[in-house]
Amino acid sequence: MEASDQIHFEGQGREEIYGWVNETLRQQKYSGLGRKGRGLAPYTRGDAELLAGVDEAHETLSGPATQKILQREFHGFGEQRYQRLARISVAYRLRKTAAYRKRLIACHPARPVQVAIGNGERRSPKGGLATSGGYGAPDSGGHGADP
DSSP, X not given: OOTTOXXXXXXXXXXXXXXXXXXXXXXXXXXXXXXXXXXXXXXXXXXXXXXXXXXXXXXXXXXXXXXHHHHIIIIITOOGGGTTGGGOSOSTTGGGSHHHHHHHHHHSOOOOOOOXXXXXXXXXXXXXXXXXXXXXXXXXXXXXXXO
């Protein structure tokens, strides 16, 4: 049988269908095949790092948008390093790999930022500290001027 031939099968129920599929896979020694032999795209560590670079440049777009960029790089601009990534359905799985996360973290190290919040001082609408006029002067308990 050629790989392009179609098979039509009607089972009497779920058990019969699953039994036939399992037997066929066993006969073809499917479980012994590697990822490449099963027809699964073998993405490399380099592919994950390349995807991380694309995501860094484009600020991590959605999977379909990234897919278009990768296809354009290979088919439109002839960039051979994008050949495998141009066939990717969407980038979700590859973004979960350790190589991708390691590369992306190396590009974006955490930067500490100090933000002063809750220091107890209120500002007036004019920008300065409120001292009177109902803008929560520190001596009035924050409720404005007393009548």
